[in-house]
Amino acid sequence: MKCSLYLAASCLAFASPALAQPLEPAERQTVLQGVDADLVSETALQIWKFAEPGYQEEQSSALLQQQLTEAGFTVTPGIAGEPTAFLASYRNGDGPVVALLAEYDALPGLAQEATPDRAPIAGQWGGHGCGHNLFGAASVGAAMAVKHWMDAAGVRGEIRVYGTPAEEGGSGKVHMVRDGLFEGVDTAIHWHPGNSNSAAQSASKANSTGKFRFAGRSAHASGGPWLGRSALDGLEIMNVATNYLREHVPDHTRIHYVVTGGGGAPNVVPDSAEAFYYVRSPDPQVVKDVMERVKKAAEGAAIATDTSYEFQQVGGVFSLLPNDALGQVMDRNLRSLPRLAWTPEEMSFAQRLQENLEQKVDLASVGEIEPYSVRTDPDSTGGSTDVSDVSWAVPTVGLRVAAFVPGSPGHSWQNAAAAGSSIGTKAAVLAAETMALTAAELMQSPEVIEQAKAELVERRGADFVYTPMIGDTKPQLDYRGAFTGSE
Numbered sequence: 340m341k342c343s344l345y346l347a348a349s350c351l352a353f354a355s356p357a358l359a360q361p362l363e364p365a366e367r368q369t370v371l372q373g374v375d376a377d378l379v380s381e382t383a384l385q386i387w388k389f390a391e392p393g394y395q396e397e398q399s400s401a402l403l404q405q406q407l408t409e410a411g412f413t414v415t416p417g418i419a420g421e422p423t424a425f426l427a428s429y430r431n432g433d434g435p436v437v438a439l440l441a442e443y444d445a446l447p448g449l450a451q452e453a454t455p456d457r458a459p460i461a462g463q464w465g466g467h468g469c470g471h472n473l474f475g476a477a478s479v480g481a482a483m484a485v486k487h488w489m490d491a492a493g494v495r496g497e498i499r500v501y502g503t504p505a506e507e508g509g510s511g512k513v514h515m516v517r518d519g520l521f522e523g524v525d526t527a528i529h530w531h532p533g534n535s536n537s538a539a540q541s542a543s544k545a546n547s548t549g550k551f552r553f554a555g556r557s558a559h560a561s562g563g564p565w566l567g568r569s570a571l572d573g574l575e576i577m578n579v580a581t582n583y584l585r586e587h588v589p590d591h592t593r594i595h596y597v598v599t600g601g602g603g604a605p606n607v608v609p610d611s612a613e614a615f616y617y618v619r620s621p622d623p624q625v626v627k628d629v630m631e632r633v634k635k636a637a638e639g640a641a642i643a644t645d646t647s648y649e650f651q652q653v654g655g656v657f658s659l660l661p662n663d664a665l666g667q668v669m670d671r672n673l674r675s676l677p678r679l680a681w682t683p684e685e686m687s688f689a690q691r692l693q694e695n696l697e698q699k700v701d702l703a704s705v706g707e708i709e710p711y712s713v714r715t716d717p718d719s720t721g722g723s724t725d726v727s728d729v730s731w732a733v734p735t736v737g738l739r740v741a742a743f744v745p746g747s748p749g750h751s752w753q754n755a756a757a758a759g760s761s762i763g764t765k766a767a768v769l770a771a772e773t774m775a776l777t778a779a780e781l782m783q784s785p786e787v788i789e790q791a792k793a794e795l796v797e798r799r800g801a802d803f804v805y806t807p808m809i810g811d812t813k814p815q816l817d818y819r820g821a822f823t824g825s826e
Contacts, residue, residue: 373484393505434496470532510654532742540661567608655808
């Protein structure tokens with residue numbers, strides 16, 4: 340049976356995962372004592388205040404690098420041609436190499452006070468509506484806890500932190516994978532803030548992102564419009580053609596865009612216009628094919644309006660490959676820890692915020708853990724992540740922790756508010772503890788790592804050759820520039 344690339348896992352039968360070597364109670368306690376809950380929380384709130392968009396995370400990256408340096412890690416900044424990226428490593432001898440991924444970029448247009456009602460922050464552009472302030476702080480906290488345990492228990496190996504900027508559309512990790520920076524890593528661990536607690540492993544959508552820029556000729560829109568060639572007309576015709584394309588693409592495909600530039604005055608024929616496009620699908624090949632059709636829509640629009648266009652590839656990611664061997668270890672560690680419990684003040688905050696939501700989900704769900712499963716069907720995929728490319732390079736495992744009020748939509752001001760509150764930081768601490776325990780167990784369980792590697796080979800195919808969606812494109816460090824006036 341021939342399997343589609345993204346459905347390969349559903350066509351495979353895996354042996355029962357080997358059991359990770361459980362930590363002795365004293366070792367487990369050492370790991371958990373190494374998680375500095377106060378530092379994780381304080382760091383998360385500092386990065387929340389910085390609210391720096393992709394490839395502009397200078398303060399956020401510097402803060403995390405400083406903490407890791409002070410903790411005894413060797414830190415290399417600016418990896419993969421990304422000034423706000425870094426690699427931090429602590430190695431005390433031969434042994435497994437375990438990597439933790441850390442994100443810290445904010446989203447444009449989601450500046451929000453840490454209050455349960457809509458309250459934009461004056462003069463601020465970005466906001467952590469995806470909770471990456473929590474993500475980065477918890478991953479660094481987990482890495483420092485693992486180092487603390489390695490030193491105390493005399494465990495040999497290497498713990499790494501990859502500081503990965505621009506997850507939101509900039510594909511920061513893809514450049515790292517393409518440059519071979521994950522070679523030698525045995526397994527990678529990540530997490531993400533969510534509306535629930537789960538170590539279930541699932542797929543994600545592959546995507547390709549880029550900007551279409553049209554160029555025309557300006558003229559007086561009333562006195563001599565025939566002398567002009569409207570770049571905005573070209574862009575709008577492209578958008579119309581693309582919208583008609585939606586009927587004729589494979590199921591589960593998503594196409595979305597925003598117009599990021601279209602002229603400055605109605606009485607001037609615009610000589611430049613720009614739109615930022617995303618194409619997504621569970622199947623990377625579908626993404627490539629559909630984006631080529633979108634480019635044909637742009638080409639036709641340019642011909643129709645006597646303008647020209649260019650395409651700037653901004654990002655592109657594969658679909659996420661789940662790993663059951665690692666997922667079961669993560670799930671067991673998540674369940675071994677005390678469940679999240681909100682204080683009366685946090686519950687009041689959540690209830691007030693929930694008044695602004697369409698969905699009213701039982702708030703008691705934050706203390707529950709979803710059943711473990713591994714899903715690769717198209718309905719299990721929602722957003723996209725550059726963690727996906729890491730998962731095609733090394734066995735990768737992740738979890739979600741309830742850092743947002745249940746029922747909150749993704750990429751929302753509601754999530755930004757929760758990420759700046761104790762609801763968010765409490766979840767970050769639980770994530771740090773879960774990741775630290777998982778990393779420590781894997782460092783003592785070479786048989787699980789080997790099984791995870793075998794599972795990866797089966798899922799992606801023995802003959803798989805990695806060709807990134809971004810091709811040989813350099814990191815597009817200015818991809819948020821159109822919003823800030825720096826482009």
